[in-house]
Amino acid sequence: MNNLFIATLTSLALTLGAGTAIAKEFPERPINLVAPFNAGGGTDLLLRAFAPHFAEALGGDVFVSNMAGGSGTVAAAALAGQKADGYQLGYWSVTVATIQPQIKDIPYNVESWTPICSVAASPTVLFTQADSPFETVEDVVAAVKAEPGKYLYGSSGPGAITHLTTVAAFSGLGIIDQMKHLPFQGSGPALQAMAAGTIQFFGDTELLMASGDFRPLVVFNSERLASMPDVPTAAEVGIEAPLNELYLWGGLFAPAGVDAAITEKLSTACGTAINSDGFQEFAERTSTVLNYRNTTDFDAFFRAQYEANSALIEAAGL
Amino acid sequence: MLQSLPEAMGLIFTFEGMMVLTLGTMLGIILGALPGIGSTVAVAMILPFTLTMSQAPGILLLLAIYAGSVYGGSISAILINTPGTPQSAATCFDGYPMAQRGEAGKALGWATIASVIGGLTSAVVLIFAAPQLAAFALNFGPIETFTLILLGLTCIVSVSEGSLIKGLIAGFIGLFLSTVGGDPITGEARFTFGNFQLIAGFNLLAVVIGVFALSEVLTRAAASRDDAAPLVDFNGIVLPKLHEWKGRVKGLVKSVLIGNGIGILPGTGAATAAFISYAEARRSAPTRANFGKGEPDGLIASEAANNAVTGGALVPTMALGIPGDAITAVMLATLTLHGVTPGIRLMTENPVLMAAIFSGFFVINLMLLPLGMLVSRMAAPILRIKEAYMLVMITLLCTVGVYFVRGNPFDLLVMAIAGVIGFILRRQGYPMAPLVIGMVLGPTLEISLRQGLIITDGSFTAFFVGHPIAGVLAVAAVGMLLLPVFRALRPAKAA
Numbered sequence: 031m032n033n034l035f036i037a038t039l040t041s042l043a044l045t046l047g048a049g050t051a052i053a054k055e056f057p058e059r060p061i062n063l064v065a066p067f068n069a070g071g072g073t074d075l076l077l078r079a080f081a082p083h084f085a086e087a088l089g090g091d092v093f094v095s096n097m098a099g100g101s102g103t104v105a106a107a108a109l110a111g112q113k114a115d116g117y118q119l120g121y122w123s124v125t126v127a128t129i130q131p132q133i134k135d136i137p138y139n140v141e142s143w144t145p146i147c148s149v150a151a152s153p154t155v156l157f158t159q160a161d162s163p164f165e166t167v168e169d170v171v172a173a174v175k176a177e178p179g180k181y182l183y184g185s186s187g188p189g190a191i192t193h194l195t196t197v198a199a200f201s202g203l204g205i206i207d208q209m210k211h212l213p214f215q216g217s218g219p220a221l222q223a224m225a226a227g228t229i230q231f232f233g234d235t236e237l238l239m240a241s242g243d244f245r246p247l248v249v250f251n252s253e254r255l256a257s258m259p260d261v262p263t264a265a266e267v268g269i270e271a272p273l274n275e276l277y278l279w280g281g282l283f284a285p286a287g288v289d290a291a292i293t294e295k296l297s298t299a300c301g302t303a304i305n306s307d308g309f310q311e312f313a314e315r316t317s318t319v320l321n322y323r324n325t326t327d328f329d330a331f332f333r334a335q336y337e338a339n340s341a342l343i344e345a346a347g348l
Numbered sequence: 349m350l351q352s353l354p355e356a357m358g359l360i361f362t363f364e365g366m367m368v369l370t371l372g373t374m375l376g377i378i379l380g381a382l383p384g385i386g387s388t389v390a391v392a393m394i395l396p397f398t399l400t401m402s403q404a405p406g407i408l409l410l411l412a413i414y415a416g417s418v419y420g421g422s423i424s425a426i427l428i429n430t431p432g433t434p435q436s437a438a439t440c441f442d443g444y445p446m447a448q449r450g451e452a453g454k455a456l457g458w459a460t461i462a463s464v465i466g467g468l469t470s471a472v473v474l475i476f477a478a479p480q481l482a483a484f485a486l487n488f489g490p491i492e493t494f495t496l497i498l499l500g501l502t503c504i505v506s507v508s509e510g511s512l513i514k515g516l517i518a519g520f521i522g523l524f525l526s527t528v529g530g531d532p533i534t535g536e537a538r539f540t541f542g543n544f545q546l547i548a549g550f551n552l553l554a555v556v557i558g559v560f561a562l563s564e565v566l567t568r569a570a571a572s573r574d575d576a577a578p579l580v581d582f583n584g585i586v587l588p589k590l591h592e593w594k595g596r597v598k599g600l601v602k603s604v605l606i607g608n609g610i611g612i613l614p615g616t617g618a619a620t621a622a623f624i625s626y627a628e629a630r631r632s633a634p635t636r637a638n639f640g641k642g643e644p645d646g647l648i649a650s651e652a653a654n655n656a657v658t659g660g661a662l663v664p665t666m667a668l669g670i671p672g673d674a675i676t677a678v679m680l681a682t683l684t685l686h687g688v689t690p691g692i693r694l695m696t697e698n699p700v701l702m703a704a705i706f707s708g709f710f711v712i713n714l715m716l717l718p719l720g721m722l723v724s725r726m727a728a729p730i731l732r733i734k735e736a737y738m739l740v741m742i743t744l745l746c747t748v749g750v751y752f753v754r755g756n757p758f759d760l761l762v763m764a765i766a767g768v769i770g771f772i773l774r775r776q777g778y779p780m781a782p783l784v785i786g787m788v789l790g791p792t793l794e795i796s797l798r799q800g801l802i803i804t805d806g807s808f809t810a811f812f813v814g815h816p817i818a819g820v821l822a823v824a825a826v827g828m829l830l831l832p833v834f835r836a837l838r839p840a841k842a843a
Contacts, residue, residue, distance in 0.1 A: 068392060068754065072681060078396065098754040100548035101530075107544060134530075134537055136544055182803070188535030212490075212802055213533055215795060218677060225668065226486035228803070242669055316684055348535055 056116065056292050060091035063282070064109055064120040066102035073280070077121050079312040080149065083303035088295070101189075102126035103136050110138035114287035116296055119146060123280040125191055128336045133189050133348045140336045144288040145328040147300035148281035150313075151321035152235040153251035154195040155261070159224055160243035167247050167267045170231075171203055178208035184220040184229035185213045191278045192217060194342050195233025198250060198276050201345035202269030235278050237317050250276035272338035273345070279321065279335075281328055297325035356703035359404040360711060368401075369708060372409040373715045376416020377723045381423040383557055383742075383749045386433035387618075390417040391678050403686045403701055408708040410682055414675060415658050415712045416719070418618060419463045422651055423724060426455045427580055427731060428742055430561035434552060435618035435654045437784050438626040440560060441507060442639065442646030449642050453586035458644045459651045460585060460720045462600060466652035467713030469604050470611065470659025474666070475706045479695070481660075482667035485612045490799035491811050493613065495821035497793045500620050502828035503627025504782040507640065512832070514778045522786020523793075525550055532795040533802075545758040552787060554759040557746045558766025559780045565739045566771040584725045588644070599629050599645050600652055607653035611660020618657040619788045625653030631831060659709065666702060669694055 063081055065074045077094045085092035097105035102123065109120045122143075131139045164170050174181055183200065185193035193213065200206040212229050214220035221242060223229045231247075236257055238244070246261045252275060254263055264274035282300060284293070303309055304322045313320050323331055359365060372394075379390035394413050398406035421436035426443035439459060446455035473481070488496075501519070508515020528539045529549025540546035603625040610621035629649035630639045639646045665676040688698055695702050731738070750763045770780055804810035812819050 068388070074392075075395075075681065075685070096755050099545075099551070099756050099758075104545065104548060104754075104756055104758075133535060134547060135542075136547065179805070188531070188533065210802055212799055213795075214799075215532065215791070216677075222486060222664065222668070223489065226489060228489045315687055 056295055057088055057090035059117060060093055062118050063092060063094045064105050065094055065096045066105035066126055068096060068098045073121060080303060080309060083306040083309045084299060087299035087302035101130060103130045107137050110142040110285060112285045114285040116284055116288045116292040119282045119284050121280055122283050124278060128339045129189055132340055132343050142286055143283040144286050144293055145332045146282040146284055146293060146325055147297045148279055148321055148323040148328045149304060150318050151277045151279035152319040153249055154233055154276045154278060155236050155249050156195060156199045156231060156233045156247045157244040158231055158247060160245045171205055174205045174208050182210045182212045182229045183231040184223055186217040186220055188213050189348055192234050193346060195276055196231055197346040198273040198342055199248060202264060202273040272341050293325050352699040352703035355700045356707055359704040360708050364405050368405045368409045369412050369712055372412025373416040373712050374719050374723060376413040377420035377719060380417030380420025383424055383430045383561055383746050387414055387417040388675050391675055395678060395682055398682060399685060404704045406686055407682060407705055410679055411709050412712045415467055418655055418658055419716050419720060422459045426459060427452055427582060429564045431556060434556050434788050435622055437556060438622040438650035439647060441781055442643050445642030447580045450581050452580050452582035453584055455647060456585045456724055457587040458647045460717060461588060462648040462651040463655040464713060464716050465600060466604050466607055466655035467658060467716060470608050470656040471710040471713055473608050474659040474662055478663045478667040481612050482664050485664055488613050490796040491815050492817045494796035494800050495818040497789050497796060499821050499825040500624045500789050502825050503623050504785055505829060505832060506627050506630040507781040508779055511777060515782045518778045519782035519786040522783040523790045526787045526790025533798050550762055551759045554750045554763040555766045555787060556784050557750055558763040559770035559783060561742060561746050562763060562767025563770030563774055565742055566767060567774060568739055580731055582728050582731050584728055585721045595634060596645055596648060599633050600648050602628060603649045603652035604656045607656025608660045611657035612663045618654040621657045622650045622654040623785055625649045631828060666694060
C-alpha cells in the first residue's frame, strides 16, 4: 500500500518479538521524523538540523524521511491512522495541521493527532513596497475606501499562510470586499509582482523583511516585535480577535493515541533538543524563531489555533 | 562588480575551489543523466554537504551541480530517449532519432557544444547586466506571461509528426491533465473523483518519464528479439567539425537569446525556453524539413536554450533576492544558511562573493566540455549490454528516480499508467511531445490567464490595451499557428 504501512508492519513484527515496549525502554528502534515537503526545503533543513539533537536527548536513533505532495497533506494523511507507538512523528506546520483539513476533503482532522511539542513559531507581518504611498494602516483604509476595487493583495497560493495574513488584515479592517486577491505559485513570483506594482500588499513572517525593500504595516502578534518597534500590533489598529494574532508555527505530531508516558518522554527530549547549543546556533543562522511548548501546552494551543483559523478560513471564502 | 573580480579570482583559483568546481560539475552531469533526479533534486541532495564548507566553495558547489545537471539531462535524453528532467524533453525530439541512426556520438557532440555556448553566454550576461535585466523582467506581469506561454504552446504544431490533428489531441490531453488537482486561484480540488491523492494533481516528472521512457521500453519489448543489437551504438562524444557549423550559427545565437530572455522571467523556466526555442528553430531553420528525424539544428535549439536559462534564472535571484523557481529558491536558502542575507542588497553588500559566484559560474560552463566527454565515455560500455538487460535497467532507473523525488508510491502508479497509455497512443501514431508540452505549460497558462482576468476585472480585450509586449507576443503566436497554412497554400513556390 505505501512505505509507511510496510514500515509499520515490519516494526509491528519486531515489537511482538521483543515483547511489549514500555516507556522506560523507549526508544528501542530508530524514530522516523517525516518531513511533508521535498528534501532541501526549509522544513526539511530544519528537521535535519533538529534530528541529531533530538536523538541525543532521547538516547536513541532518529532519521528524517521526506514525503511530499498536496501542500504537505499527503504525508499527514499517510501518518494519520498509523500505529500510535511514537516511532513515527511528522513535522506539521500551521497550514498542514489546522488549515488544509478545514478547506479540503482530506482524511485527517483535529482528532487525528497526539501533539508532541511545538518547535518554531513566527508572527506574521503585513507588508507593502518601501516606496509605496502607504505609511500606515490608516492610509491603506482611506485609499481603499476612496477607490474600491483598485488595490490588490497577493499570496503564495490560496490557503497559504501568506493568504491568511492578508485576509486577517483586510477582513479585520473591514475592507476586504473592496479589494482583490491575486494568488501566485510561491512567494517569489508574488514578490516580483509587488516590486513591479501589480500587487500592493503581501503578508509573511518577519524573516522576509531582510530580503527586500519592504515597509511593514502591522504585526499579528500579542505585542510589538523587538526588530520593528515602530510597527503597531493588529490589536492596536483595531483588528479584533481571533484575527489579531497569526503565527507560522510548526511542531511534532504523532498519530492519536500514543501512550502518555511515551508522549511525555518525546516531549521532554524535544525541549532538550531545542535548547541545545547546536540547534540554537542553527536557528540563529537561519533566523528561525524557536518556540517550545510541551505536549500539554501544545495540545491546548493546537486546538485553539484550529478554532481560530476556521474564522480566518471563513473570512477568506475558502 | 568588475573591480571585485581580482579578489574573487583568489577565491576560485585555489585547490579547494577548483576541486569543488570539477567534482561538482561531474557529479551534476551524472545526477542529471539519471532519469528522475532533476536539477532541483540534485541541488537539494548536495545542499547538506555544503554546510561544512565556507561560503564561496559551498555556493560554487551548488552552482556546479546545477549547471552540470541541466547538461547531464541531455545525455540520457539522447542515448535512451529518457529526459532526465522535463527541460531536456525537447532534446529527445532530434537527439534520439540521431542516436537510433548510429550517430549518438555526434548528437552528444552537438548537444555539448550548444550547451557550453548557451551556458557561457548566460554567465557573461549575468556578470555584466544582472541588475538592468532584473529591472526589465519586472515588466513581465501575468498578462505578458500568458501571451508568452501561448507562443510556447504553438510549438505543439511544429512537433506534431505526421498528423497535426493527433498532435493537437495529445497536446490537449496534456493541458487537461495539468488541470487536475488544486485550483490555483480558489484552492478547490478539481477532477479528483474523490481520490485524495489527486488533490496535488499528477506529478509532472512521473508522467514525463512514463510517456517517454517507459513507453519506449514497452515499444522495444513488444518488438524485441533475443539477438537484437544494442539499442544505441555509442563510443563517446564526436565533436562537430568547424565546417559543419555552416548555416547553424544563426540558429544557435537565436536559441541562446531565447534561453537567456526566458530564464530571467519569473515562473517560466528551462522547459519553456527549450520548447519555444525548438519551435522557433523549426519555423525558421533552413533544415526544418528534417526536424524530428534527427536534425542537429533541433538539438542545438533545445540545448543552447535550456543551458542559457541557468544564468538567466540567477539574474532575479541574485539581483533582487527573489527566486524564480525551485532551484534558485534552494540556492537562496543556502546563502541564508551561510549567513548571507539574500535580497536586493546582496550585490552591494557582498561584492567579492558575488563576483566569485558569477565568475565561478563561467568556469563551470567551460568545464562542461571536457567533463561531459569524460562522463559520456564512462557511460559508453553500459550502453553496449544486451537490449533485454538495458530495458530492465531503464525501468529500474525510472522507478527509483520517480519514487526518490517525493517518496510517494502514488507517483509510481501514475508513471506506470502513463507508460501504458503512452505506449498505446504511440502505436496509434500520437506523438508524445505535445502531451508533455501541454502538461508543462498548462499550469502557467492557466494561472497567468486567470490572474490577468482578475486584474482587468474579467475583460479579455483589456489584455491588449497598454500591454505592448503582450500584443507583440500574441501576434507572434497567431503567426506561428498560421505559418503551416501559408506554406501549405503555396506548395509550388516552396518547391
